[in-house]
Amino acid sequence: MEGFVPQHLGFAHVSRDEIIQQHTRPLAQEMFSNIDSTSAILVLDGTYIYIQKSGNYTFSRRSYSLHKHRPLLKPMMIVSTTGYIITVLGPYLADAKNNDSSILNHSIQSNTEEIKRWIQEEDVFVVDRGFRDSESLLQDLGITVQMPAFLQKGQKQLNTEEANCSRLVTKVRWVVESVNGRIKTWTFLGKTLPNSQIPFICDYLRIVCSICSKYRSPVDSSAHDMDVEIACKMKALAKQxxxxxxxxxxxxxxxxxxxxxxxxxxxxxxxxxxxxxxxxxxxxxxxxxxxxxxxxxxxxxxxxxxxxxxxxxxxxxxxxxxxxxxxxxxxxxxxxxxxxxxxxxxxxxxxxxxxxxxxxxxxxxxxxxxxxxxxxxxxxxxxxxxDWTSTVEDAAREIDFSDSDEDDGVTRDHDEEE
Known part of the structure; x- marks a missing residue:
């Protein structure tokens, strides 16, 4: 935590220029800014570390997630568009006061890791719908928010424009989900942790993320020769x-x-x-x-x-x-x-x-x-x-009662049969 993690995790370990030049897909640049832009494009999402039920009722209530229906803690991952882990925030509690928007707002307002010094106007945050309450704060900072569209009340289907714009977002946002899955490949973090380990979860998580940044290739390490062409195609289709x-x-x-x-x-x-x-x-x-x-x-x-x-x-x-x-x-x-x-x-x-x-x-x-x-x-x-259905019992499966009562060897009186 003193010698290794600070060199491979956190906003202080990497410059904006390095992220833009080495860890940003041309596809994301072409879709959300332009290929020669100096804007940093970050992808954010919360993940889950499951913990045991606590005997402390206050902590038990605040660590219980109504979304997952179990106690957990919530780290916030911030990655580049290639899946390079820039930093991880938290972990935070899991109640309604610690949703994704609240976590991001708290990090910006408290200037965690001097985040407000690292980000600049015209940077782009690619997020999911859980960050909707952070949109006004980010716009005040000059940050562009790219988020999938919402279904309005009474609306059953996104219109063509909304659905197209949402697809542009998901084309870039998937990398943070893959990063979350990569972290869980460490068995310790993928299991339910004993409560005695809660004070150390932050350290464990940051060590694992640092190892990923140092020794593992980015999630999206494929060749990007066609990125600009694909981005131009998607932008053109989005207008149709x-x-x-x-x-x-x-x-x-x-x-x-x-x-x-x-x-x-x-x-x-x-x-x-x-x-x-x-x-x-x-x-x-x-x-x-x-x-x-x-x-x-x-x-x-x-x-x-x-x-x-x-x-x-x-x-x-x-x-x-x-x-x-x-x-x-x-x-x-x-x-x-x-x-x-x-x-x-x-x-x-x-x-x-x-x-x-x-x-x-x-x-x-x-x-x-x-x-x-x-x-x-x-x-x-x-x-x-x-299809494994036939290998498992099914209570909804119809039973054949065609055989007579005499064949089953069981004697029943008239009332029982009725």
Whole structure:
């Protein structure tokens, strides 16, 4: 803590110029400032260190997280856009008075590690929605806040502009989540810590972060040759409207009266859907996460329950419709449309919260695109998704009572049978 940590962690150990020149992705610079900018782009997020329940009721209440439903402490990670750990703040308590906004506000107002001396006007903070109450304070300091959009009261779906801007943020913000996961690979920090270790958690955490900064490569250490091109593409798409959404709503394709015919596995060969490679699909999704979820979504296409439907209409050529089962809620299905030509996918629209965006696509649309353009030609790529339901008891499974009472060897009186 005296000789090693101060050299590899904290705002004092690294200059702004070093972060900008060596630890900032060109993609983030192009999207949120410009490639020649002298603005520092930082990504912030809180993480969790789980602890035991305390016999001290005051501490027990203040360390209990209503979000995670268990006692914990909250460190605040501040990293660069490549995942280089600049500093870690805290850990803090976990009650409502110590949410992400409160932690950041406290750090700035108390000038922790002389943070106000390090940051400058026109710097960019990339955060999630939990920092919404810090926005006014940061703007007073001249800091630009990049945050995903909120659904307003009564709003079921982000509009195209909001969904596009949110995608620009998540394209950069994911690195801090990976850093949080990397820290938990140390078994000690990934388990529930005994309360006797609480005074030392700060030291342990800072030592681990220093080791990561010194000896491990950044989370995003891939080549960034295409960063500027990808950023320009995303910025250009963010200014576009969703033409297929407008077509669906104007022509009532989302109404019950619209006739669609189910396309089962036997009829898939008749669908003239373009055949694409996974690299070509990745260019459409502008990311890999949607491709990972596509396999799991697609595996439901082969179940006997028919959770996955692909629909076509004779009246509207070159458009497929589908119902995708929500991965979280059994009672919810999402309706989506994909328009295509002989070469590629031209537009898409889904009824989910983020489905109106044109900067990439949601996982539901990626599922249809991946399956129809690639997965149905490579069935082995779907077979790797195992269904373990049959190996576990299910109380909802129907029981066959077809056997007569005499066969089971049990004598019952008339009243008991009734």
């Amino acid at each position: 409207s969703n033409e297929l959404q407008e077509f669906v709503q104007e022509n009532g394709l989302d109404k019950r009266c619209m006739k669609w015919n189910s396309l089962d596995a036997a009829d898939e060969c008749t669908l003239q859907f373009p055949k694409l490679t996974e690299d070509e699909i990745r260019n459409l999704t502008i990311g890999v996460y949607q491709l990972k979820t596509a396999k799991s979504y697609s595996s439901e296409h082969f179940t006997t329950d028919g959770l996955f439907e692909v629909l076509i209409s004779d009246e509207i050529p070159d458009i497929v419709c589908a119902k995708i089962q929500s991965r979280h809620i059994s009672a919810k299905k999402y309706l989506l449309w994909v328009k295509y030509n002989d070469v590629t996918i031209t537009s898409w629209y889904c009824c989910c919260k983020n489905g109106a965006r044109v900067v990439g696509m949601c996982g539901h649309i990626a599922c249809i695109v991946w399956f129809l353009s690639y997965g149905r030609y490579h069935r082995e790529s779907i077979s790797g998704v195992r």
